[in-house]
Amino acid sequence: MATGTEHTVKAFDEDIGQLRGLISQMGGLAEEAIANAMQALQRSDTKLAAKVRSDDARIDEIEAEVERLAVRVIALRAPMADDLREVVAALKIAAVVERIGDYAKNIAKRVPLIEQHSGIEPLSVLPAMAQMASDMVHDVLDAFAARDADAAVRVCEQDNALDDFYSSLFRALVTFMMENPKTIGQVAHLLFVAKNLERIGDHATNVAEMVYFAATGNYMAERDRGGSDV
Amino acid sequence: MATGTEHTVKAFDEDIGQLRGLISQMGGLAEEAIANAMQALQRSDTKLAAKVRSDDARIDEIEAEVERLAVRVIALRAPMADDLREVVAALKIAAVVERIGDYAKNIAKRVPLIEQHSGIEPLSVLPAMAQMASDMVHDVLDAFAARDADAAVRVCEQDNALDDFYSSLFRALVTFMMENPKTIGQVAHLLFVAKNLERIGDHATNVAEMVYFAATGNYMAERDRGGSDV
Numbered sequence A, B: 001m002a003t004g005t006e007h008t009v010k011a012f013d014e015d016i017g018q019l020r021g022l023i024s025q026m027g028g029l030a031e032e033a034i035a036n037a038m039q040a041l042q043r044s045d046t047k048l049a050a051k052v053r054s055d056d057a058r059i060d061e062i063e064a065e066v067e068r069l070a071v072r073v074i075a076l077r078a079p080m081a082d083d084l085r086e087v088v089a090a091l092k093i094a095a096v097v098e099r100i101g102d103y104a105k106n107i108a109k110r111v112p113l114i115e116q117h118s119g120i121e122p123l124s125v126l127p128a129m130a131q132m133a134s135d136m137v138h139d140v141l142d143a144f145a146a147r148d149a150d151a152a153v154r155v156c157e158q159d160n161a162l163d164d165f166y167s168s169l170f171r172a173l174v175t176f177m178m179e180n181p182k183t184i185g186q187v188a189h190l191l192f193v194a195k196n197l198e199r200i201g202d203h204a205t206n207v208a209e210m211v212y213f214a215a216t217g218n219y220m221a222e223r224d225r226g227g228s229d230v
Helices: A004-043 A046-077 A081-113 A121-145 A149-179 A181-216 B004-043 B046-077 B081-113 B121-145 B149-179 B181-216
Strands: none
Touching (some): A004 A121, A046 B046, A046 B081, A081 A181, A081 B046, A081 B081, A121 A149, A121 A181, A149 A181, B004 B046, B004 B081, B004 B121, B046 B081, B121 B181, B149 B181
């Protein structure tokens, strides 16, 4: 027969499993939001852009669910050390994934403002940048699910490439504006789109640091971290 | 003689008092960071900008302190209903204030990139916009300290004015770039500065919603909320 302690441990494991499941669900929705926002942008598809905006409510809902569950777990199960670190990590990671969803929503909101973009060459490299950011989100949530500290470090390393991508795109957009002053109003919105993608990478990096800490109890070494300057 | 319950209530009140104190401290530092970042920008003062960047570590530290304390309070005191709402609000508000500090830091990071800005006219209205954003941060943390739901609603209303300010500044910056194509590289950074200030207002609005919920147990009505479209 199960003792009280075994019962508590099992209930805790179930709670953690549920937290992981919710976060993985949020991550899937965030990846989808990024992909849809970029597709809407490429095709000037304002209907798809509107869908990204309305779908974001679901990500917000799941975050609220994670929060309620995490608080209940802390209050009822009073987890210690490793287990507490894991619950707090889940709470914080959910908040970050919710913000990643907001960045995708923000990109979608700009779609109606950049309609005649067929001539804006730097736009053609945005999907590759978005894919890079989205892969980081995917990889870091896999690392969380697997408690894989090494995989978390690799996500941080990817962020350097994303930052370089952003810097070169920033320069390309500025150059394009100089050569095509009439497009400045629209291209300015693309600067923000590029920045949003770069920020998604920063957030994936933040999650990677949390995963590393949850898995090892130590903070990641400074040299392994990514992060753009501006 | 105090009963066990009275003892617990007193200990909880002390913990909440400590959480409030830490958040108020963070808020003061965030306001200072915004003011210093704007002064550094106006005066091209890269030394002050560097100070804003390094001072941000203190805000991050206090956030970590709030997190540790809030988790301990939930685990040890198992607060219910109103009290639990308050602790969770403290945890979330600290995370938002930390982000407000990051926006100020981001503005500071751009100072070395916008050196010869004496000729950029729209720059002259940035301090007024920064003051508006900073006042929102101040007012919303006062509302939190006083559990004042009405004051929280007023902060959300201020956000509409900030959003209008941002929109008109965005147009002014785009116009300036069109007329002065050589400045585009630098003025693009000012677009981000303006955006950062607008985001600070959004975050103050988010805090206002949390304060409202913590104080009343209800969500703020949609019509009272602020929030820019992009």
